[in-house]
Amino acid sequence: IVLMERDVEAIAACVSCFLSHSIYVPLEVEDPIDRIKYIIEDSDPKVILCDDHTERRLALNAPDLLSSLTVINVSRFDWKEHNSIDGFKLEEELFSLSSLLKTKELGYMIYTSGTTGRPKGVLIPEENLNDLMEWTLDHTLAAKTKKTLQFYSHGFDPSLLEIFSTLLAAQELIIAGGHLKKDLEQLVHKIVDFKIERLFIPISLVQMIADEFQDSDLFRNNSHLKEINCGGDRMVISASLRKWVKNINNSRK
DSSP states (O other), X not given: OEEOOSXXXXXXXXXXXXXXXXXXXXXXXXXXXXXXXXXXXXXXOSEEEEOHHHHHHHHHHOHHHHHTSEEEEGGGOOTTTTSEETTEEHHHHHTTHHHHTTXXXXXXXXXXXXXXXXXXEEEEEHHHHHHXXXXXXXXXXTTTOSEEXXXXXXXXXXXXXXXXXXXXXXXXXXXXXXXXXXXXXXHHHHHHHTTOOEEXXXXXXXXXXXXXXXXXXXXXXXXXXXXXXXXXXXXXXXXXXXXXXXXXXXXXX
């Protein structure tokens, strides 16, 4: 299980799970503690990767559960001391990531929202993720864009698409803080200021940006966006969306 704030260490934890052929089970830091406790109990993990913040939260709300697990706090992990495992340098192992994803072993487990009952864990084989990565690298601008925004929470499948398609294309992944979901203006400035070229974002949020910024010169003059990938709902091409996208130079819609 990975229960960490959205940062580079969380990305490293995700990748390390696949490198070690461990089943990656991401949890959301913002989730209610009852949901977190249920998923930990239900998934029966051998190891939980956390940081100072999440370890303190578990210690306060679920001390018995925490004491029964092998806990690795990456905030206090000595990376230099553990830069090799069984003689293999981690840097070298990263180059074999694409081949590791081609196995039939289980790769990750994502839990449903639980709105119709208890959350259910859905197990996905590594080869499914590999097929998606191969299609993405062949049919999108993943290899031709320098910067992709890592927008989705780790508890949602699209986060793996953002992370792995960018890393496998040897491009740069810019991590968006979770607070940006609730602050449209800050999200837009993150996209512009960090010169984001490739974006994965829910359709509903795209429409909100279009409604708010359709007449703004912000995207017309400063945006580097080339590709916008949307999902999660039916796409409706509204007048504001059409106008906003038209103002984005060199974008692939």
